[in-house]
Amino acid sequence: MIEKILANLEKSNCMSDDTFLQAVSEVLHSLEPIVNSDTRYEQFAILERLVTPDRVIQFKVQWVDDHNCVHINNGYRIQFNNSLGPYKGGLRFHPSVTTGVLKFLAFEQIFKNSLTGLPIGGAKGGSDFDPKGKSDFEIMKFCRAYMRELHQYIGARVDVPAGDIGVGNREIGYLFGEYKRITRNYDGVLSGKPYAFGGSLMRPQATGYGVVYFAREMLKEELQESLDGKVCTVSGAGNVAIHTIEKLQQLGAIVVTCSDSEGAIYDPHGIDLALLRHLKDEGKRISLAEYKNSHAHALYTQKSDYPKEAHAVWEIPCFAAFPCATQNELTLNDAQKLIENGCVAVVEGANMPTFPDAIELLQREGVLFSPGKASNAGGVAVSEFEMSQNASMEKWDFDKVDRKLDELMRQIYKRVALTAKEYGCERNFVDGANIAAFKRVAEAMILEGV
Ligand code: NDP
Secondary structure: OHHHHHHHHHHHOOHHHHHHHHHHHHHHHHOHHHHOOOHHHHHOOHHHHHOOOOEEEEEEEEEEOOOOOEEEEEEEEEEEEOOOOOEEEEEEEOOOOOHHHHHHHHHHHHHHHHHOOOOOOEEEEEEOOOOOOOOHHHHHHHHHHHHHHHHHHOEOOOEEEEOEOOEOHHHHHHHHHHHHHHHOOOOOOOOOOOHHHOOOOOHHHHHHHHHHHHHHHHHHHHHOOOOOOOEEEEEOOOHHHHHHHHHHHHOOOEEOEEEOOOEEEEOOOOOOHHHHHHHHOOOOOOOHHHHHHHOOOOEEEEHHHOOOOOOHHHHOOOOEEEEOOOOOOEOHHHHHHHHHOOOOEEEOOOOOOEOHHHHHHHHHOOOEEEOHHHHOOHHHHHHHHHHHHHHHOOOOOHHHHHHHHHHHHHHHHHHHHHHHHHOOOOOOHHHHHHHHHHHHHHHHHHHHOO
16 A cells, blocks of 8 residues: 555656655655554545645745845745644745755654644745845845745644744744734744744754753663763754754763854864854854864864765764754765764754665664654744743743753653554654654544545
8 A cells, every 4th residue: 555655646746856755655664564553544545645735835936135136936835734733834945945845844744743742733835045145134025025925824823834944033033024014913823933022932942952852861761871971973053953062062962063064063172062153143154164263173074075975974983963954964874884983873853864774774783763753843842832822922931941842852752662662663763753643643634534
């Protein structure tokens, strides 16, 4: 049945949907132990419905730059599944954005959101707009133009977008301002808002902190290990990477790497987080090559000097590795290197950063592997906390949000680990996550009818 669904999907999706097909294939193969356990899954065509988005929205975004030149970008919103609650998922502004990439991210989001146990469905959106090198005013003008189209499809009880690559606090602020001007509604239609008007404390930290809370729990339960004093490697230099590094350092780990799309830093003394923030502060995005100017002992490797199938970050010996940049950034070669160097755990902060063959190898060799849909769910969880605070007109303090996040990440780990055990694939957190998430969504789809 699974092969038939995949073949049909390949036929109806073009080549640019590669990442989408990769994500669907991983999930469906994980579900093999469960699909025949309940006849209703076939009767209600749950798998076929689950891999087909409810809605793929595409629109033209027209905006004017600082030199009065007109530009056109593609804007998208993929509303994939709202069985568990309003559509929820980030917006990505990056030139690599296509329908295929967003379909993969929206599909993954259904499972991630289900794992949180919160009432939220799966969606994703964005644009092929490149924020790099744009002035603050150009970013604002683009965000306003984007929202002029998007506003008609979203709502606090309909679809609640948040940030992702290229979309942080600043962009969410501009998007919210335009939504409010058009609709005259001051409601929680976006999450990740600045704290000054409706944002939740800890939303910026949530994904990275959550990744580390998940890792801490997994290491404690599976290996009776802690992160204290351990060398860790992190890729990326954006929101998720920075807050993963911050929490790892707070727990006593020594983080020795970070990277951006042009290169990687190896600092054996431990990454200087204040300097990293200074280089990558919103809007600045200075090259990591500059890191060496203050830390001559650090090593900078230009990405273009590396073969396509290997990445400098994963060559560094470490106890645990945290890919936090983007999809498909940890290859089979990289996995081999990590294993040779004695890495015991790979914890995904980004969405689908590890290639399927690399995951298989890591699992075969006994490396603990946590998929992003489980370990990076802290971001969307705190987004839902923001929706709750907006709906009840409350403001929670930092410690309250932090405690709830920590507890939620522990619950996700438990849910995933127990499900894996129950279905005979102990320590396979990919299968555990997919099965646990699927059961919740499938039940809702059945109960809601067609
Ligand atoms: P940011 O835009 O803040 O940072 C992205 C980082 O990844 C930057 O350092 C960027 O480098 C680097 N990067 C982007 N594209 C590439 C590429 N093709 N090759 C190498 N490096 C690249 O994004 P986030 O930190 O928010 O997101 C990172 C990942 O985490 C994504 O997969 C996202 O979907 C996922 N995620 C994010 C959540 C959030 O709350 N923000 C929630 C859950 C998942 P450069 O600056 O040079 O482009």
